[in-house]
Amino acid sequence: MEKYQINQFVEKTKQQDKGQGLFELETERILEINLEQQIWAKMGTMISYRGNIKFEREGILEHGFGKLFKKAFTGEGASLMKATGSGKLYVADQGKKISILHLNGESISVNGNDLLAFEPSIQWDIKMMRRIAGLLAGGLFNVRLEGKGMVAFTSHYEPLTLMVERGNPVYTDPNATVAWSGDLQPEFVTDVSLKSFFGRGSGESVQMKFEGQGFVVVQPFEEVYFGNKES
Structure with missing residues:
Protein backbone atom coordinates (compact mmCIF):
# COMPACT_ATOMS: atom_id res chain seq x y z
CA MET A 1 0.00 0.00 0.00
CA GLU A 2 1.27 3.43 -0.95
CA LYS A 3 -0.85 5.26 1.61
CA GLU A 11 6.94 14.11 6.05
CA LYS A 12 3.53 14.77 7.55
CA THR A 13 4.62 14.98 11.20
CA LYS A 14 8.20 16.26 11.12
CA GLN A 15 9.21 19.48 12.84
CA GLN A 16 9.17 22.58 10.65
CA ASP A 17 10.66 26.01 11.27
CA LYS A 18 7.88 28.53 10.79
CA GLY A 19 9.90 31.64 11.61
CA GLN A 20 7.45 32.86 14.23
CA GLY A 21 10.07 33.92 16.77
CA LEU A 22 10.72 32.87 20.34
CA PHE A 23 7.45 30.98 20.85
CA GLU A 24 6.19 28.87 17.97
CA LEU A 25 3.25 26.49 17.89
CA GLU A 26 4.79 23.38 16.40
CA THR A 27 1.34 21.80 16.75
CA GLU A 28 -1.73 23.01 18.62
CA ARG A 29 -0.51 21.06 21.65
CA ILE A 30 3.30 21.34 21.44
CA LEU A 31 5.13 24.62 21.99
CA GLU A 32 8.54 25.13 20.39
CA ILE A 33 10.71 27.67 22.21
CA ASN A 34 13.58 29.01 20.11
CA LEU A 35 15.76 29.64 23.12
CA GLU A 36 18.54 32.19 22.97
CA GLN A 37 18.98 33.14 26.62
CA GLN A 38 16.47 32.12 29.29
CA ILE A 39 12.85 31.11 29.74
CA TRP A 40 10.55 30.02 32.56
CA ALA A 41 8.31 26.99 32.02
CA LYS A 42 6.04 24.82 34.13
CA MET A 43 7.97 22.02 35.81
CA GLY A 44 7.58 18.66 34.10
CA THR A 45 6.43 19.99 30.72
CA MET A 46 9.67 19.50 28.75
CA ILE A 47 9.24 16.70 26.20
CA SER A 48 12.34 17.23 24.03
CA TYR A 49 15.18 19.63 23.28
CA ARG A 50 18.22 20.08 21.11
CA GLY A 51 21.16 22.40 21.60
CA ASN A 52 23.06 23.58 24.65
CA ILE A 53 20.34 24.07 27.27
CA LYS A 54 20.66 23.84 31.04
CA PHE A 55 17.61 23.11 33.18
CA GLU A 56 17.20 24.15 36.80
CA ARG A 57 14.33 23.73 39.21
CA GLU A 58 13.06 27.02 40.56
CA GLY A 59 15.26 27.89 43.54
CA ILE A 60 13.53 28.04 46.89
CA LEU A 61 14.37 31.75 47.17
CA GLU A 62 14.57 32.40 43.43
CA HIS A 63 11.79 34.97 43.56
CA GLY A 64 12.12 36.21 47.13
CA PHE A 65 10.45 35.43 50.42
CA GLY A 66 7.11 36.93 49.34
CA LYS A 67 6.46 34.42 46.57
CA LEU A 68 7.92 31.60 48.67
CA PHE A 69 5.38 32.32 51.40
CA LYS A 70 2.52 32.50 48.91
CA LYS A 71 3.50 29.20 47.31
CA ALA A 72 3.58 27.52 50.71
CA PHE A 73 0.26 29.08 51.68
CA THR A 74 -1.54 28.19 48.46
CA GLY A 75 -0.05 24.72 48.28
CA GLU A 76 0.89 25.48 44.70
CA GLY A 77 1.75 22.32 42.82
CA ALA A 78 2.86 23.95 39.58
CA SER A 79 6.56 24.64 40.22
CA LEU A 80 8.66 26.38 37.61
CA MET A 81 11.82 25.34 35.81
CA LYS A 82 14.38 27.70 34.31
CA ALA A 83 15.85 26.83 30.93
CA THR A 84 19.06 28.69 30.02
CA GLY A 85 21.19 28.52 26.90
CA SER A 86 20.52 28.22 23.19
CA GLY A 87 18.62 25.65 21.18
CA LYS A 88 15.11 24.37 20.60
CA LEU A 89 12.97 23.41 23.57
CA TYR A 90 9.65 21.59 23.23
CA VAL A 91 7.09 21.76 26.04
CA ALA A 92 3.56 20.36 26.39
CA ASP A 93 1.12 19.76 29.23
CA GLN A 94 -1.03 16.63 29.13
CA GLY A 95 -2.08 17.21 25.54
CA LYS A 96 -3.83 20.50 26.37
CA LYS A 97 -4.29 23.11 23.65
CA ILE A 98 -1.75 25.96 23.79
CA SER A 99 -2.43 29.69 23.36
CA ILE A 100 0.31 32.31 22.97
CA LEU A 101 0.05 35.97 23.93
CA HIS A 102 2.52 38.78 23.37
CA LEU A 103 2.06 41.25 26.19
CA ASN A 104 2.94 44.83 25.27
CA GLY A 105 2.50 46.48 28.64
CA GLU A 106 -0.83 44.74 29.32
CA SER A 107 -1.59 42.38 32.16
CA PRO A 120 11.93 36.49 32.13
CA SER A 121 11.03 40.06 31.11
CA ILE A 122 7.48 39.45 32.38
CA GLN A 123 6.71 40.53 35.95
CA TRP A 124 4.54 38.01 37.79
CA ASP A 125 2.95 37.42 41.15
CA ILE A 126 0.82 34.71 42.74
CA LYS A 127 -2.66 35.82 43.73
CA MET A 128 -4.79 33.83 46.14
CA MET A 129 -8.52 34.04 45.55
CA ARG A 130 -10.79 34.33 48.53
CA ARG A 131 -12.15 31.05 49.88
CA ILE A 132 -15.77 30.65 50.87
CA ALA A 133 -16.62 28.43 53.84
CA GLY A 134 -14.06 25.82 52.81
CA LEU A 135 -15.98 24.93 49.66
CA LEU A 136 -12.74 25.16 47.73
CA ALA A 137 -10.32 23.04 49.69
CA GLY A 138 -6.94 24.73 49.52
CA GLY A 139 -8.46 27.58 47.54
CA LEU A 140 -7.66 28.55 43.98
CA PHE A 141 -4.66 30.62 42.96
CA ASN A 142 -3.79 32.46 39.81
CA VAL A 143 -0.67 34.09 38.43
CA ARG A 144 -0.84 37.73 37.38
CA LEU A 145 1.56 38.51 34.53
CA GLU A 146 2.36 41.95 33.16
CA GLY A 147 4.94 43.83 31.16
CA LYS A 148 6.44 43.11 27.75
CA GLY A 149 7.11 39.61 26.50
CA MET A 150 5.64 36.26 25.53
CA VAL A 151 3.28 34.16 27.64
CA ALA A 152 1.90 30.70 26.83
CA PHE A 153 -1.00 29.05 28.64
CA THR A 154 -3.03 25.89 28.13
CA SER A 155 -6.66 24.83 28.02
CA HIS A 156 -8.50 21.57 27.63
CA TYR A 157 -9.79 21.74 24.04
CA GLU A 158 -10.61 25.08 22.38
CA PRO A 159 -10.83 28.13 24.68
CA LEU A 160 -13.74 30.56 24.51
CA THR A 161 -13.29 34.24 25.35
CA LEU A 162 -16.30 36.01 26.87
CA MET A 163 -16.40 39.80 26.90
CA VAL A 164 -17.24 41.41 30.25
CA GLU A 165 -19.12 44.71 30.12
CA ARG A 166 -20.04 47.12 32.88
CA GLY A 167 -23.44 46.32 34.34
CA ASN A 168 -23.47 42.90 32.68
CA PRO A 169 -21.36 40.52 34.81
CA ALA A 179 -7.60 33.32 32.32
CA TRP A 180 -8.94 36.87 32.47
CA SER A 181 -7.80 40.39 31.67
CA GLY A 182 -5.71 42.11 34.31
CA ASP A 183 -8.25 44.83 35.11
CA LEU A 184 -10.83 42.31 36.34
CA GLN A 185 -10.94 41.13 39.93
CA PRO A 186 -13.25 38.12 40.20
CA GLU A 187 -15.06 37.18 43.36
CA PHE A 188 -16.61 33.94 44.46
CA VAL A 189 -20.39 33.90 44.83
CA THR A 190 -22.70 31.12 45.93
CA ASP A 191 -26.17 30.26 44.71
CA VAL A 192 -27.56 27.11 46.26
CA SER A 193 -30.41 27.10 43.75
CA LEU A 194 -27.83 26.38 41.02
CA LYS A 195 -26.23 23.50 42.92
CA SER A 196 -27.47 20.83 40.52
CA PHE A 197 -26.76 22.80 37.36
CA PHE A 198 -23.51 24.75 37.67
CA GLY A 199 -20.25 22.83 37.90
CA ARG A 200 -19.32 19.50 39.40
CA GLY A 201 -15.82 20.02 40.68
CA SER A 202 -14.94 22.22 43.61
CA GLY A 203 -18.29 23.03 45.17
CA PHE A 221 -13.81 21.04 30.61
CA GLU A 222 -13.96 21.09 34.41
CA GLU A 223 -10.46 20.61 35.73
CA VAL A 224 -10.49 19.32 39.30
CA TYR A 225 -7.26 20.31 41.03
CA PHE A 226 -5.42 18.34 43.67
CA GLY A 227 -6.76 19.22 47.09
CA ASN A 228 -10.18 20.34 45.90
CA LYS A 229 -13.19 18.51 47.25
CA GLU A 230 -16.82 18.32 46.42
CA SER A 231 -19.21 19.97 48.83
Missing part, protein backbone atom coordinates in the same frame (compact mmCIF):
# COMPACT_ATOMS: atom_id res chain seq x y z
CA TYR A 4 0.93 4.38 4.86
CA GLN A 5 4.61 4.51 3.98
CA ILE A 6 7.07 5.53 6.70
CA ASN A 7 8.38 8.43 4.64
CA GLN A 8 4.83 9.77 4.28
CA PHE A 9 4.35 9.69 8.05
CA VAL A 10 7.68 11.43 8.64
CA ILE A 108 -3.43 39.08 32.35
CA SER A 109 -4.24 36.61 35.11
CA VAL A 110 -3.88 32.90 34.35
CA ASN A 111 -5.07 29.99 36.45
CA GLY A 112 -1.95 28.67 38.15
CA ASN A 113 -2.39 25.19 36.71
CA ASP A 114 -2.75 26.50 33.13
CA LEU A 115 0.39 28.64 32.91
CA LEU A 116 2.89 26.94 30.56
CA ALA A 117 5.80 29.31 29.87
CA PHE A 118 6.81 32.98 29.90
CA GLU A 119 9.77 35.23 29.25
CA VAL A 170 -20.20 37.10 33.62
CA TYR A 171 -20.39 34.03 35.88
CA THR A 172 -18.10 31.05 35.34
CA ASP A 173 -17.36 27.66 36.84
CA PRO A 174 -14.02 28.03 38.72
CA ASN A 175 -12.79 24.72 37.31
CA ALA A 176 -13.50 25.80 33.74
CA THR A 177 -11.95 29.27 34.09
CA VAL A 178 -8.54 29.62 32.42
CA GLU A 204 -21.28 22.95 42.87
CA SER A 205 -22.90 26.12 44.14
CA VAL A 206 -19.77 28.27 43.77
CA GLN A 207 -19.25 30.51 40.76
CA MET A 208 -16.75 33.16 39.82
CA LYS A 209 -18.30 36.55 39.14
CA PHE A 210 -16.53 38.96 36.79
CA GLU A 211 -17.65 42.59 36.82
CA GLY A 212 -16.24 45.60 35.00
CA GLN A 213 -14.65 45.88 31.58
CA GLY A 214 -12.53 43.14 30.09
CA PHE A 215 -12.64 39.47 29.13
CA VAL A 216 -12.55 36.00 30.68
CA VAL A 217 -11.36 32.79 29.02
CA VAL A 218 -13.14 29.50 29.73
CA GLN A 219 -12.60 25.92 28.54
CA PRO A 220 -15.15 23.17 27.79
